[in-house]
Amino acid sequence: MKCWRKSILLAVMLLTISLSDKAQEAKIVDFTADLIEYNESIGKGIQRLIGNVWMKHKNLELTCDSAYLDQANSRFKGYSRVHIIKADTLHVYSRHIDYNGRDEISRLEGQVRMENGVTSLKAPRLDYNMKEEIAWYYGGGQIIDSSNTVESFWGYYFVDSDEFVFNENVIFTNPDNTLVTDSMKYNSKTEQMWFDGPSQIFSDTNYISCNRGFYDSRNRISTFTSEVFMQAKEQLLWADSLVYNQDDRFTEAFDHVKLQDTIENVVIQGERLFYDEDENSFRMTEDVYFITDTDNDSLFMYSDTLFSIRVEERNTRKIQAYPRVQFFREDIQGRCDSLGYVIADSLIQLFKTPVVWKDNNQMTADSISIFLIDDGIGRMVLNGSAFLITREDSLYYNQIKGKKIIGYFSDGKLSHVDVTGNGESLFYPKDGEEIIGLYKAVSSSIAIRLLDGKINKISFLIDPDSKLLPIKGLSHNDRFLEGFRWLGDKRPADRQDVSNWK
Template structure:
């Protein structure tokens, strides 16, 4: 039994090999000559020359057929048809029957359904259905008006895949792609990128070093150092999905959005950009960084949303939920805020608090007007408070009113205008610095002048009541105005603190007054 198996295995390779070798068949020609000068059994064929080899048909104007080597050289009006799917044209052909390889030169054209490849040279393996060219080639896909050029190219006929290498360019009426290495499927019309790739269109520029582009459906995914660049913004991240038809781009992991016009950067874990609306939403620990001459502002919230204002030049940044920002001389906390870059105004909503040097400012709504990164003035609406701490933990200077407008110089308070229900508590000191008393004042409207963050002068506009109490005669409850809150524990001390979650104080529920 073992001996029989060895005999079969010994002859198997020879049998398989012998089955694959077939002779080139001459189907016809206008004239035939034998030329012994060229070798034994060499035939010279002229006029309407036709050959067949397995499933391959070959036509030309003239040819030499070498029976000994099972090969041929063909000239002029070359036409090769394999299986009625691949059609090759050219000026010269060298065909080797034993290996089933064809070398076509000059004015080469390969047609496969809606795809046409042109080159000055093409080597085609009929056995493996693979062709390649060097020295430059161009592929045109009629389905989507795609034109691809490269110095080197490979075509795999069965899966309909092209591999382009070296100076690859894909031209489409809507965009152009430049790449080092590109794979293109002529059925799906999907281009795959390997190496540095740039995509240019009227709307944007895209760069990546790995990814794909569905030219049929205008869908794409880009990876490895990928970014999308518009005239105003640069979006980058670990991976980028883009739908050209809808203009929607999505960026995942290590997201960076750089606004080159408004001079800010947003970082996050995920971003979605609506190109047609020029809007972006960023989540996953998003941070906006705005750099000024000597300092930077860092803003964090659960979600950041950036959109263009009506001018089409400046952006509006919305921060939603657990909003917090830090700057060396200004910090703030609220639920949500809106940063309008056209007039450098920050609007704080839902339990806002702002700190500037020693002062804490709260209200139901706060609007901060800045200039060059510094507070110019601030509007505080409804239950407005300005609080600063004396040099002990027990005493707080307080200014309260229905509405407050505060002016600043170099981020320090210099004038406060209180409108409606004005109240103040501030402490006075002896010349040696010891606490002397507490001054409590009530007036409908107040105008307060500040110097070095301390009250220098108060003008009582309407119906004032002011009393100076010795410090020892004032109880603890009398040292605080109604609704007083000291929220220093929520204040971010560093830019890293903007990620610390604060539990905001509950908003008092106003009791409804019963009417008879």
């Protein structure tokens, strides 16, 4: 029992000594002033220091014009021209300080300024935990470094890592950008920031909004996520995420990407976008939709990839789509493996096994050029292995083929057709509604006139050779020209069907 009592007594003595040492360590014992007063009316044990006040506690030095020192409680209140020096690297200035030596926390007020040689923090009031090396302000504050300024309602400064956390009405500015956000973390050593909440970024060349992001101010590279919107000149962009390089003026956008050209009234949607601001060009990939909104009708086009570049001298844009291209407009549909579109020229060019459908007509060739006019299609040029098929019903097809076919349209209907080079034709003439036979002809040049979409007149201009065959007893070879392929099952049925490659 005596042994236990001795052990308890020893532990109490050691604890008392430890607490005494800590209390002694917390006391402020190093100080000087021009005048030191003791006045019980001020408070018991409180000293008043006047003129050239200097105080040191651990690795903290402090000067001011006047102060009250409570050594028993390790409290120091300084007034006027307060200057804190921390380890010769950090300087803090204010009009008033309330310093607690026990927990090493300072409360500063009045034009507070904290400087570390790289960054300056300004605030009306600031709390500074010198043991943990954390400072925080509330009611408004500002930090300034070599090229950036940040303002917020309140914020934290982690001194050792040079990292700041800002909240409420955060405004970040530098020579290139202004960022307005809800909360932000900023490292002044690396000049990198992370921000969260509804955010807006303004610059001379574009505007961006998002809900989350990262910005490397030194390398001028930004990453934005969550409901991203960007405006650059006439271009509007939406995406789930976006990476922007200011020096290269290059943008990458990912997932649910939508790009709108407000001048050309064009909308492009896809999953990945690569946009060159200087070239005013972009490449969209993965399930790309291209939509033109016109007074007459809208064109819906689908492809795996779409490339576009703006031609400033002509105030227009060139489009290239590939591969697996399909398009739908109420008056015309088509598909190919590669497509070019010059908006100002109203010219669409199809390459690699192109097919175009217009009403009950199907057109194929090595390449097809479609010339659009205000009220629809003006003409269509089929180059190389040109083939025009008009479906009369489920059994009979009128057919024209040649090296080159030009179809002209009037009021949205095919009005006449010119065939040049190895022209061949196959038609089913009618007496009223009854087919009377099969008319086959060969000529180097054929001119066909149509009325209400039906053949009205055929002229065989060079070396014609023709014959009329009875409808009964026709063989398969008689009914179809060589190379005939009816591809109606591959025709896009509506705007939603353009993504269905059959």
